[in-house]
Amino acid sequence: MATNHSAQAVPSDRSEQRRDGAQRHFQPEVQGLRALAVAAVVIYHFWPEELSGGYVGVDVFFVISGYLITAHLFREAVKTGSLQLGRFWARRIRRLLPSSLLVLFATSVASVLILPSTAWQGTLRQIIASTLYVQNWVLAGDAVAYSKADERATAVQHFWTLSxxxxxxxxxxxxxxxxxxxxxxxTRNSGRGLKRTELRRAFLWVVGLLGLLSFSFSVYYTAMAPAQAYFVTPTRIWEFTLGAIAALVLGSSQFTGRWGNVLGWTGIAMIVSSAFFYSDVTPFPGWTALLPTVGTVLVLAYGGKSAGHGIHWWLSRRPAIAIGDWSYAIYLWHWPVVIFSPYVSEEAENWYIKVLLILGVFIISALSTRFFETPIRRARILIPTWRTMAAAATGMAFVIGSGTLAVSGMETRSTDVALTQEHPCYGYRAFSNPATCGDSFEGELGLWPSPAEVVEQNQEEVYPDCQADIDEEGVSQCLLGAEESEADGTIAVFGDSHATMWLPALDDVAEEEGKRLLALTRSACSPRGGETTDESSECQKGNEAIIERIVNDPQIETVIIAGSQMHNAFAAPRRELGLGRSGDELPGTALAMYEPIDRLLDADKEVAVFGEIPRMNYETRDKETLPECVALNEEDLSACNDQIEDTRVRDRWLTRSEEVFADEDGYHFVPTEDLVCRGGTCYAVLGGAITYSDNSHLSQTFVRSMSEELRERLTTAIRG
Incomplete structure (x- = not known):
């Protein structure tokens, strides 16, 4: 293979001095590689179905960063024998912060003008995290938070890569x-000078060891916790080290010639094929990330410059270099456009509108790079390190402060404080008392709490620690209701988050009835039975332990069972249920759902089964939560209502248990559809209360408004 000596480049500089005194120019193909990476990301975000793995463009950026930054630091170490950390960080700040803070500020303003109020707090939270460059850790935490499962992406979510x-x-x-x-x-103790080869070898050992540890952790963690692994820094460090190793090994050399060019094109093929064939279900960034990252290293190390067939020639064409120069700004601007455009016009889903939007992103990126980023980066007044640091701190404080003020100001303007939960016609009370309250469906009372506050109910638990996580070991429990010294018996609540959802009302009911309320719930864990082995899930093990606990506790007189209509299929239990001929016609899933009911009835418990509540917007607006719909349609709340038939999306085995156990002593069915639906319509707002906090969980305030109604429906189950 022939070798071609070419320069390594710092992104902000077009040239630097070679060791032999000649002028050393930047590698233009790196800019072309950046252009390819950002194009993949943009296409993926605008047309995810067409380029399902376009997210690998981010990994290409990571390798390039490791390559360029390590090359720069190594040259400085060789030349000066030290690293000026303050100067390095100041250069990075001048290169990266101006554009990022501009986009964050513009996004904070646009959010309160374009997005529904339900998105303001979530967007502000992530703007703050992005400004402080911890967005990836926030998203990693959110990725496993059950309460955030239905949340939509914010306009700054893409800042996780910058973090x-x-x-x-x-x-x-x-x-x-x-x-x-x-x-x-x-070397000082040995009395000899520090050699270039010795420094290179030491850097390679440290970088290589760190990369190996990071890669091993990435493979392990991607398999164990893929939602978190995608965002956390330790799973990504090895991608930077690949570029770093390439920089340390290559120095200022690249391999060209026929075979070098073949390897360069092979690298491009690896990147492009991963962009086309990977998808959101690909385990990433474990070993599968090797395809695009190793491909990037090949392009950096190998290539040809011959016109027409040289890969570096193609990557060095003026359009590619221009897009590479704007790639940072393009990445920053494109995602807010993706998020905001559907709220501005429904036409944004059309391909030709998307093309125009991308063209607009390119234009604003070119302008912001030329007239905002570049002048600030080259401003002589910011050259002293302390001034750069002070300017960065000031800019970050301004973005956080202005975003906070914008959101708080708009929320203050939109808050209706005239209505309270004590109003006699609030929530379900308006539904059940039309003679006094009049039409409860159209929200003449106003809205309280606001749509944004209702959404926050998913993050602010009324009863912390009263619901176990799906993978939590053992049985989590908490006691509510009457004080232990005054209580006469216990009511147990068994089920998933749709059982936890009822706790605000059940707490009131238990206190009124002089009972303790024992919550035994687990997120995303249906109240089912079945065989339990050492390999069983924590959900299955926990359910078995809960059933045994209830059966063997004489203080527990009444058991309330509730769950979602959305769940997996389950295997039938081996235990024979006393269901007679009707049991022979039931599938395994139904039998698994009915086993706990059967066992608890055999233990002489009063069992109250809540029917599954309607699932709103499943067919019509599946990407939009009900509070978001209300925020967007406050002038016509009926737009957010749903037809009851459209809300029955699964078999609803708990509701159908009424037919199976109708003649069993101790069995009580509690209907729930009629709490939000009448005349075939399920309502988004009743008596000024938004009924749901997402699309499948009733809001806390609405649940509490029906405490008296639930008490009446549970009377026979509680008092026997």
Missing amino acids: VEEQFYVLWPVLLAATLGVLAFR
């Missing part, structure tokens, strides 16, 4: 500086 990069820029030079310091100390 990972900034964390790399902070930690990487510290690691290399520490390595340099140890090496310098050893």
Whole structure:
């Protein structure tokens, strides 16, 4: 293979001095590679079905960053024998913060003008996280939070990649500086100078070991917790180290010639094929991330510059370089456009509108790069490190402060404080008392709480620690209702989050009835039975332990069972249920759902089974939560109502248990559809209360408004 000596480049500089005194120019193909990466990401976000793996463009950026930054730091270490960390960080700040803070500020303003009020707080929270460059950790936490499962992506969610990069820029030079310091100390004691080859070898050992540890963790964690693994920094460090190793091994050399060009094109094929054939179900960023990242290394190390067939020639064409120059801004601007455009016009879903939007993104990116980012990066007044740091702190504080003020100001304007939960016609009370309250369906009373506050109910638990996580070991429990010293018996609540949902009303009912309320619920875990082995899920093990606990506790007189109509299929229990001939006609899933009811009835417990509540917007607006719909349609709340037949999306085995156990002593069925639906219509707002906090869980305030109604429906189950 022939070798071609070409320069490594710092993104902000077009050239630097070679060791032999000649002028060393930046690698234009790197900009072309950036253009390819950002194009993949943009196409993926606008047309995810067409380029299902376009997210690998982010990994290409990570490898390039590791390559360029390590090359720069290594040259500085060789030339000066030290690393000026403050100057390095100041350069990174001048390169990255101006555009990112501009986009964050523009997004904070646009959010309160374009998005429904339900999205303001979530967007502000992530704007703050993005400004502080911890967005990836926030998303990692949200990815496993059951309460955030129905949340839509915010307009700054893409800043998670910038957070990972900034964390790399902070930690990487510290690691290399520490390595340099140890090496310098050893050579000083030996009385000899620090050699370039010795420094390269030491850096390679440290970088290689870190990369190996990160890759091993990435493979493990992607298999164990894929939702979190996608965002956390340790699973991504090895991608930076691939670029770093390439920089340290290559130095200023690249391999060209026929075979070098073949390998370069092979690298492009690896990147493009992963973009086309990967998808959201691909385990990532474990070992599958090797395809695009190793492909990136091949393009950086190998290629041809011959016109027409040289891969580096194609990547060095002026359009590719221009898009590469704008790639950072394009990445920042494109995602807010993706999020905002559907709220501006329904036409945004059309392909030709998307093309125009992308063209607009390119134009604003070119302008912001030329007239905002570049002048600030080159401003002489910011060259002193302390001034750069002070300007960065000021800019970050301004973005956070202005975003907070914008959201709080708009929320204050939209808050209706005239209505309270004590109003005699609030929520379900208006539904059940039309003679006094009049038409309860159209929300003449106003809205309280606001749609945004209703959404927050999913994050602010009324009863913390009263619901176990799906993978939590053992049985989580909490006691509510009457004080233990005054209580006469216990009511147990068994089920998933749709059982936890009823706790605000059941707490009131238990207190009024002088009973303790024992909550035994687990998120995303249907109240089913079945065989339990060592390999069974924590859900299945927990359910068995709960059933045994209830059966063997004489203080528990009444058991309330509730669950979602959305669940998996379950295997039938081996235990024979006393259902007679009707049991022979039931599928395994139904029998699994009915086993706990059968066992509890055999234990002489009073069993109250709540029917499944309607699932709103399943057919009509599946991407929009009901509070969001209300926020967008406050002038016509009926737009958010749903037909009852459209809300019955599954078999609803708990509702159908009424037919199976109708003649069983101790069995009580509690209907729930009529709490929100009348005349075939299920309502989004009743008596000024938004009925749902998402599309499948009733809001806390609406549930509490029906405490008296539930008490009446549970009377025979509680009092026997």
